[in-house]
Amino acid sequence: MHIQLQQIVPVPLKDKFSKRGSDVWNNNLQFAPGEWIKIKAPSGTGKTTLVHILYKLRSDYEGTILWNNTPLQQITGDALAAMRQQQVSIVFQDLRLFPNLTARENIELNRVLQEPYCESSTIDAMAEVLGITHILHQKAALCSYGEQQRIAIIRAMVQPFSWLLMDEPFSHLDQQNITKAAALIAAECTKRNAGIILTDLEDDTFFKYHKTLYL
Numbered sequence: 001m002h003i004q005l006q007q008i009v010p011v012p013l014k015d016k017f018s019k020r021g022s023d024v025w026n027n028n029l030q031f032a033p034g035e036w037i038k039i040k041a042p043s044g045t046g047k048t049t050l051v052h053i054l055y056k057l058r059s060d061y062e063g064t065i066l067w068n069n070t071p072l073q074q075i076t077g078d079a080l081a082a083m084r085q086q087q088v089s090i091v092f093q094d095l096r097l098f099p100n101l102t103a104r105e106n107i108e109l110n111r112v113l114q115e116p117y118c119e120s121s122t123i124d125a126m127a128e129v130l131g132i133t134h135i136l137h138q139k140a141a142l143c144s145y146g147e148q149q150r151i152a153i154i155r156a157m158v159q160p161f162s163w164l165l166m167d168e169p170f171s172h173l174d175q176q177n178i179t180k181a182a183a184l185i186a187a188e189c190t191k192r193n194a195g196i197i198l199t200d201l202e203d204d205t206f207f208k209y210h211k212t213l214y215l
């Protein structure tokens with residue numbers, strides 16, 4: 001799936017970014033299938049805003065986003081749900097787990113939303129790689145932020161996708177866990193020939209990005 005950004009300007013950020021310039025805002029960009037893109041920016045400059053715009057969680061912007069040549073504004077209802085279930089997976093900055101469900105239930109919900117993409121045992125295998133097997137039965141609310149971040153990463157992996165959006169996905173993890181999580185994500189994206197759009201504050205070596213854009 002191609003993603004195009006045509007002169008996107010978030011209304012609340014209009015004055016801020018116009019003073020300092022941006023590779024993204026108010027520019028024309030095309031993300032090709034399978035591209036791995038890093039969006040780098042300091043705190044408060046719009047990383048979450050961009051991710052939410054791309055996932056159609058907010059529409060307070062000027063310009064046009066195209067998913068496979070169709071303006072996002074025109075993708076609604078069942079078509080939007082199908083896009084999110086089959087084409088675009090996401091790791092939110094604020095994770096958005098159901099606090100009263102267990103870690104496994106949070107992940108399972110995403111796995112069975114559609115024709116299951118993988119076996120339930122995949123959850124066990126990924127949990128073992130990321131070192132969270134022991135908390136799979138625990139309510140998400142009782143898990144540490146680092147554990148919740150790994151739950152959210154596995155949840156994003158157990159559905160089909162051709163694009164993976166990640167908003168500061170490793171912010172609560174130590175270097176060893178980042179390395180394991182990034183390797184898992186890279187392997188999954190490579191297997192599916194999926195694109196990555198990852199936001200972060202600093203440069204990183206988590207992935208072999210095709211391009212880095214400054215927000």
Ligand SMILES: Nc1ncnc2c1ncn2[C@@H]1O[C@H](COP(=O)(O)OP(=O)(O)OP(=O)(O)O)[C@@H](O)[C@H]1O
Nearest residue numbers: 012013041042043044045046047048049050093201
């Ligand atoms: N609906 C809104 N109305 C007014 N201001 C907003 C709105 N949404 C976002 N902002 C402002 O836009 C700026 C960018 O917010 P955003 O959360 O996208 O930044 P960020 O780069 O993800 O920050 P961080 O790295 O701290 O998570 C902030 O100053 C925020 O207060």
